[in-house]
Amino acid sequence: MEMTTEASPQGDVPFTEADFAAIVALVREHSGIVLSTSKRDLVYGRLRRRLRTLRLASFAAYRTMLDGPDGGAERVEMINAITTNLTAFFREAHHFEHLAGHVLPALRPGPGRLRIWSAGCSSGEEPYSIAMTLAAAIPDFGRWDARILATDIDTNMVSLAAAGRYAADRVAPVPADYRRDHLRRLDDGQMEMSPALKALIAFRPLNLLDSWPMRGPFDAIFCRNVVIYFDKPTQRVLFDRFADLLVPGGHLYVGHSESLFRVSERFTHLGRTIYRKLR
Incomplete structure (x- = not known):
């Protein structure tokens, strides 16, 4: 999950400071x-589209809906609408190189248990990149008890990710041998992930502020370009929860503009937004 700016809209529906403040409060509370x-x-631009879809004439009416009996479902749609899912295959490639070159070789010899979490998986490029990295780095990978958990707050993105279908230009960053081994071209020109690769990944909707149903432990967690939109107290709680679910010495990968400096003392910085759990 990542957010970007948009050009200033030409407002045809009044959007008051009270409207904005109420929506900001709801978004912060629930996400x-x-x-x-x-x-x-x-x-304004994103939620104006929701007003059109719902045939509402004002943001006041929209706020009434958010507070009403259908508010829970619409809050999900609201958060989906304002989050921009900017991602790519093998984005920040050094993370996958570190996973293949340092994390996986350190695992105990022979087929064993391996768990990785992609927290904020967006449309699936990250977990599929992780899966291809695992398959290439571990010779007897098919014998391992390996699973990747991929979660995102945006329910629409989770559905797209689970389908595993991408436009041909989207898979351009995937190395040619990975494309050969793990993707197939569909009749409509799209590329689809192989059933074997899909079987490695469990896609689930999850709000990181809610309770987590999984127990772990995870060998590595990818949470990139997510916590930058949280305040420091929320980040501190989240990194503590990540540490609790990582194996001793487990690794955490964060986004290029994110840092645990003065936020968590439970990790040591290995450089290039890579952290190892201390305790």
């Missing part, structure tokens, strides 16, 4: 995302 005033135009 942990902190929306600054610089995101006002983005929020």
Whole structure:
């Protein structure tokens, strides 16, 4: 999950400071995302589309819906609408190189248990990149008890990720041998992940602020370009929860603009947004 700015909309529906403040509060309460005033135009543009879909004439009516009996379902749609899922296969390639070159070789010899979590998986490029990395790095990978958990707050993205179908230009960053081994071209020109690769990954909707049903432990967690939108107290709690679910010495990968400096003392920084659990 990542958020970007948009051009200032030409507002045909009034969007008051009270409207914006109420939506900001709801988004923060239910997702942990902190929306600054610089995101006002983005929020307006995205939610104006929701008003059209719902045939509502004002943001006041929309706020009434959010507070009403259908509010829970619409809050999910609201958060889906304002999050922008910017991702790519093998984005920040050094993370996958570290996984293959350092994390996987350190695992005990022979077929064993391996668990990795992609927290904020968006449309699936990250967990599929992890899966291809595992398959290439472990010669007897098919004998391992290996699973990847992929979660995202955006329910629409989780569905797209589980389908595992991408436009041909989207898979361009995938190495040619990986494309040969794990993708097939469909009649409509799209590329689809192989059934074997899909079988490695469990896609689930999950709000990181909610309770987590999984127990772990995980050997590695990818949470990239997610916590930048949380305040420091929320980040601190989240990194503690990640540490609790990692094996001793487990690894955490964060986004290029994210850091655990003065946020968590439970990890040591290995460089290039890679962290190892200390305790």
